[in-house]
Amino acid sequence: MNKINLTFAILLLLVCKPLFASKIINLNTGDAQTVMLDTSAATVFMSQPKIVDYKMIDDSKVVIFAKEEGQSTFIVYGDQGQEIHNSLVVVNRDLTLLEQQLAAYFPDEEIMLNNVGQQVVLSGTVATGRVKQKIYNFVGEMMGKKSKDLLVTVSADEQDQELDYMTRQIYSGVINNIKVISSQQINVKLTIAEVSSSFMDEIGIKYSAVAGTAGNHINQLLHFSATDIVNIITAVDDDKVGRILAEPNLSVISGETASFLVGGELPIVTYIDNTANVMFKEYGIKLDVAAQVIDENNIRVTLIPEVSSLDTTNAASNFNLPSLKTRKAKTTVELQNGQSFVLAGLLTSENSESVTKVPLLGDIPILGALFTYTKSKRTTTELIIVATVNLVSPISTESVVLPSMQKVTMLERILRVNLSDNDREQIGEITATMGFK
Known part of the structure; x- marks a missing residue:
């Protein structure tokens, strides 16, 4: 049994010997390399002579030279037909010129280019994601690689809408392993308020009277700033004038999206082939x-x-489900760090009617109209959205200051002052020496 296992192991070793002996030789286009052989060569085989060719110098020395990108199997046989050399020659693009061009266009960045098979790998560190994308695009274009668009979308009207200005290029054969030291983050603070139609007139602002061509922001608010409008609504504290619906505060990495929802979900029943969905x-x-x-x-x-x-006034009678009143908008603006803008003009009107009548007399046919009073009311409200954008940076845990409760001493309550910790310790020592605790 042991002899059989030993014989099988020897045969397996002989069969796999060419595989173990094979190695990979990496060359750039235009480069050459000398291959030294242990014994005299009789036959040389090159599977892809258009990619890699060879020239015999003598019986034990072969020069291989790369002609174009690709790979080729290089095998050498001895006088008796035995295999004495087996290697895979991989020809990569010469990146020397590209490295020089990259250093010229981005002198402040330290980027390394490496060939890995048929791929070019970018590595290094940059300050921002914007620089990272620029370097990636530069290398892809200079190498003539095929590209495709990576679209960024946001959901609106139950459909994804593409954002052209956030479209990124993806190049085949280029791997971007560049690391960003600190990703740029953007904080968007919004205040969504609903105000009455008379509110703008009361504070002296009328959006429809703002002159200008299409595309101008509604930031010509006379002497008012975006935060002033929010402060006025808060200070008035009257729901008939205006009310703050929400104040979301979102942070998002540059080039990414975020979403916010405060509300619920309304069930909608549909029938397909007599099946309710x-x-x-x-x-x-x-x-x-x-x-x-x-x-x-x-x-x-x-x-x-x-x-x-x-x-509920326009509810579906079959299922007793309410409909939805919706106000929506979409806008793209360009602001500087810390600036605000106002989006307004989303109007809605509601009509209501109330009937007041004298008991009994108001129910008399024909004559009852003389004892009935009908009042109609129309309410118009406008949706205002105030947005402020800021560039933000993450902070360490040690820098976060949390609010805390601290007991107030009897002396502070009497004098109505706030003492520091050192003052409290000194006063405590003085009162202790006087016999007070």
Whole structure:
């Protein structure tokens, strides 16, 4: 049994010997390399002579030279037909010129280029993601690689909408392993308010009177800033004038998207082939936001706000399900760090009618109209969205200061002052020496 196992192991070793002996030789286009052989060569085989060719110098010395990108199997046989050399020659593109061009266009960045098979790998560190994408695009274009668009979308109207300015290029054969020291993050602070139609006139602002060509922001607010409008609504504290619906505060990495929803889901029943299907539609205050840093100070932001509420007056009679009243908008603006803008003009009107009548007399046919009073009322409200964008940086855990409760001493309550910890210790020592605890 042992002899059989030993014989099988020897045969397996002889069969696999060419595989173990094979190795990989990496060359750049135009390079040459000398291969030294242990014994005299009788026959040389090159599987892809258009990619790699060879020249015999003598019986034990062969020079191989790369002609174009690709790979070829290189095998050498001895006088008796035995295999004395087996290797895979991989020809990569010469990256010397590309490295020089990269250093010329990006002198402040330390980027390394490496050939890995048929792929070119970028490595190194850069300050921002915007520089990372620029270097990647530069290498892909200079190498003439095929590219395709990687689209970034946000959901709106139950469909994905593409954001052209956030489209990124993906190049085949180029792997981007560049690391970003600190990703740029954008904070978008929004205030969504609903105000009465008379509110703008009361504070002296009328959006419809703002002159300008199409595309101008509604930031010509006379002497008012975006935060002033929010402060006025908060200070008035009257729901008839205006009320704050939501104040979401979202942070998003440059080039990414974020969403916000405060509300619920409304079941919608549909029938297909006599089978009831239930779908759920979101309602409430919904926001989709996408942001990207264009340069050091400018930020491009896309906002898709939506405010919807249940409308029982137009409910579906078959299922007793309410409909939705919706106000939505989509806008893309470019702001500087710390700037705000206002989006307004989303109007809605509600008509109501109330009937007041004298008991008994109001129910008399024909004559009852003389004892009945009908009042009609029309309410118009406008949706205002105030947005402020800021570039933010993450902080360490040690830098976070949490609010805390601290007991107030009897002396502080009497004098109505706030003492520091050192003052409390000194006063405690003095009162202790006087016999007070």
